[in-house]
Amino acid sequence: MCIICIVLSINPLSPQTCTEGFAYDRRARQCIDVDECRTLPDACRGDMGCVNQNGGYLCLPRSLYNQPYRPDTPALPNPVYQDPSAGFPDTFLPACILGYTLAEDGTCNDIDECETNSHHCNPTQVCINTSGGYTCSCTEGYWLIGGQCQDIDECRYGYCQQLCANAPGSYSCSCNPGFILNPDSRTCQDVDECEDEPCSHGCFNTYGSFMCNCDEGFELAADGTTCIDLDECSFSEFLCQHRCVNTPGSFSCICPPGYYVFEDGRSCEDFNECDTGNNTCTTAQVCFNFQGGYTCLDPLQCRPPYVEVSDNQCMCSAENPACRDKAFTILYRHMDLSSGRSVPADIFQMQATTRYPGAFYIFQIKSGNDGREFYMRQTSNVSATLVLSRPIKGPKQVVLDLEMVTVNNVINFRGSSIIRLTIFVSEHPF
Incomplete structure (x- = not known):
């Protein structure tokens, strides 16, 4: 049993949880x-008296209990003088209170119980010397519970x-991926990964x-950082009217010879070689343009x-026996037709130019x-329409x-x- 016992506790960690020696x-x-x-x-116990301390208490002998306890200035008892008639020398024996020892110069020096290992601290505790005594405490990272220092x-408390x-007695903080630990070693700061240019x-x-x-025109690859070209031409066969050519990040439409790409960038328009003069017809010939090309017509x-x-009509006179x-008359006409044109389609009109009383046509x-x-579909007494009933694939001349x-x-x-009608069927459906 200790002569002087002091119990100290560390500060509480939460407002409503106090360590031993304190109450909320x-x-x-x-x-x-x-x-x-x-x-x-x-x-x-015994003849020890109790003295309350902050976070603990002291047990002192009752003979010293009534004396003022000033550890910083240890009290010395009054010297006791002996009666000379008793034959004792004229001297006194000084004494020190508990926790101090008498030095050669007659002063009382503090006893370091921690250094002399004369303390009674638990093996899990740390001894801290005080004036006239010592205290048992816990190192940082531990607290006193039931007389034991526990980690x-x-x-658990969100440090x-x-x-x-x-x-044991400590902890370490770290951060999730994408964060770095701040200098306070507790909080985390977002990392700006874009500074390292991880994306293409x-x-x-x-x-x-x-x-x-x-x-x-690009899409993200499976790695999440690389961009690969998007093949727009594979999306639909109707993206371009003729042919689609994929390019990095985009696409382009091209047209066959005799056509040019229209303003929309996708449709094909016929290139009129006769109007532009980009043809090989002679001055004696007539240039006839059709979809995707042209032809040179010789003189009739x-x-x-x-x-x-x-210029386009031949006649056989009724007075000539060979014409019976x-x-x-034979009238020469020319027209063009797109390959695979949808049917039925009215493509040519024919009618009588001269009418005779009592006549029918x-x-x-x-x-x-x-x-x-x-086939011919008569539309009136004097007119009829030429109808395309089946699609025709070109290039073809009919x-x-x-x-x-x-x-x-x-x-x-x-x-x-x-009417001798010459139909130029184009190679393409436009």
Whole structure:
């Protein structure tokens, strides 16, 4: 049993949790000292008296209990003088209070119980020398519970902002990926990964991470940082009217010879070689433009018994016996047609230019319709329309003889006129 016992505790970690030797005062909202001498029965045993201390208490001999306890200026008892008649020398014996020792010069020096190992601290505690005594405490990172120094789990009380690793008497803080530890060794700061340019195109810093973005025409690869070209041509076959060519970050449309790319960048427009003069026709020929190309038409030459009556018409006179079974006139016309054009489609109009009283007209395809792609639909007594009934794939040239038969039963007359229609079918559907 110790002669002088002192129990000290470290400060509490939370407002309502106090360590041994203190109690939480709700009114003052803090931990205050507990007077163990009043609350503990038989705090000191034997002839020891109890003296309350901040966070603990002292046990002193009762012979010294009534004396003022001033550790800084240890009190010395009054010298005792002996009676000379008793035969004792005229001297006195000084004495020191508990915790001090008499020095050669007659002064009382403090005894360092910690250095002399004369203390009674628990092996888990640390001895701290005081004037006339000592205290048992715990090192930093430990607190006193039930007379034992137990490790404080700093991680439990949120000492670290992010990651915490507890250790005996200590702890260490670390940060999640994307953060770095601040100089206070507790809080974490976001790392701006974009400063290291991890993305091949654009970078956007986020809290604890970053995001990469790509320029238009590119997409993010599986690694999340690299941008790869986007093949727009693979999205749809209708992106370009003719052919799509992928380029880094974009695409371009190209058109076949005889066409140019329209203002929309995707459609193909016919290049009119006849208007621009970009053709090989002679001055004697006539340049005829069609979709995707052109042709040079030679001057009209009427085969006998036909004679030329205009630049595009041949006539066979009724007075000529050789013309008896032939059409009265042959009119030459030219037109172009897109390959694969949707059907049915009205493509050509034919009508009588001269009308006779009592006459009626019959319209028909006399020749050239071997594949039965066309038929004539009469629209009135004097007119008819040529109808495309089946799609035609080009490039192809079709020559149709469209006949208009004139019948007059009053005068017993029957005659015919022919339009020789040459159709240039383009190679492409535009």
